[in-house]
Amino acid sequence: PKADIPFTKAAAHVSRLFQTAGNDQLLLRQGRAKEARARFEEAAAEQVNYYALRAADMIGSGERSEVAAFDEAAEREEAEAWLAAWLDLPDASLRSSAQAIEKDPRFQRGRELLSLGLRDEATAEIEALRKDVADDPLALYQLALSLRDLGLYRPSIACAVRLIHLSPAGSVREAPRFLQRLAYPLYFADLVVAEARAHGLDPLLLFALVRQESLFDGWATSRADARGLTQIIPSTGEWIARRLSWRGYRAHHLYRPYLNARFGAWYLARQLEDFGGDLFAALAAYNGGPGNAARWLARARGDDDLFVEVISLPETQLYVKKVYEHYALYHALYGR
Structure with missing residues (x-):
């Protein structure tokens, strides 16, 4: 999916600071701590993307809970x-718009197809409706709620993100908390929290990973067949099943949320253990x-920010940044 946090001019500036020879870490290495701190604080004030979030961590304002x-x-x-207030509507309009969305033939067909187990066909109907209301904030809001109630979490999140970007808030962090939670939800919480705790993970980290990997779509399948x-x-999955002594594993079992959450939590915990807790x-x-990660780690020589920049696979580099961003947003919303 496209980035959910817009890259502003400030974020671009911070990105350049990290990626050029004159970056803020170089100031620290040169003993210019006061100047470096001022520039880290400038970046952290924006709190808009990976680089701003890294700046926040470097001045001690990152939280984990x-x-x-x-x-x-x-x-x-x-x-x-x-x-x-934004749309200049009476409260009654919010209620009536919910009824209008659920009376749309595409929504009704999608709901019926879903009840028959025809998920792909249902998704096609819902996607047609979602694209049709992509510039209608009120319809997006109601559709996000209705899809959430149907368990169609991926398009529900897409509606919420689109609504926020159309709104005066402009970014997830500036939107009302309820809208933020629609964009960054805790679906499958019973599974995610239990498996995270069982494997020594912060549950919010596992939520961040699931959001990036599948947008909470238990039937998601990538081009690589993930x-x-x-x-x-x-x-x-077969390798993990052997390590966990999980009997009777079959590839299609990966679509079972309880198994997938356990396997994913175990595998992430294994990587954290193998790399000494380096997130x-x-x-x-x-x-x-793991082989690629080990090579990049050797090149970075213990520098987290350099590590991310030397990742030679663009997809993986973006992945690391996005999960880090999601993790920070989950902490802002749900951490204590």
Whole structure:
């Protein structure tokens, strides 16, 4: 999916600072700590992309925690008041628009096809509807909710992200909390939290990985045949099954969320263990392979930021940055 956090001029500036010979880390190495700190703080103030988030970590403002409770009803009421004010609508319009979306023939066909187990056909109907309302904020909001209720999480998230980008907020971090949570949800929480804790992971890290891998679509399949919530390739799944003494493994079992969440959590934990707790190397290994990650790590010589920049596979480099961004957003929303 496309990036959910816009790259602003400030973010581009920070990116250049990290990627040129005059970067802020070089200032630190030259003993110019005061100047380096000022530039890190400038980047962190934006909090818009990977580079700004790295700057925040470097000045000690990055946080790591577990899932905190929240009042969804109150946040939804606040978000709907915000939407009504932005769109200059009475509250009744929000309720009537929900009925209109669910009366749309494409939505009704999609719901019926889904109930019959015809998921691909249902998705085609829903995607046609979603594209048709792509510039209608109110319809996007109601469609996001209706799709969430159907368990069609990928298009629900897409609707929420599109709505936020159309809105005065402009970015996920500036939107009402309820909308942020629609874009960065905790679906499959019973599985994700349990498996994360069982394998010594921060649950919010595993949520960030699942969001990047599949957008919480348990039936997701990549061009490389990676499958399910955490996008496990069948051969890797077979290897994991042997390590876990999981009997009767078959490739199609990767579409079972409970199995996929366990395998993905175990595999991520294994990479973290193998790379001494280095999150960047573990994520690179998860996506690009442990052998590649080891070579990049050797080139970086212990420098996390240099490690990310020397990743030679563009897909893996973007993957590491995006999971890091998602992880930070999950902490901002749910951490305590």
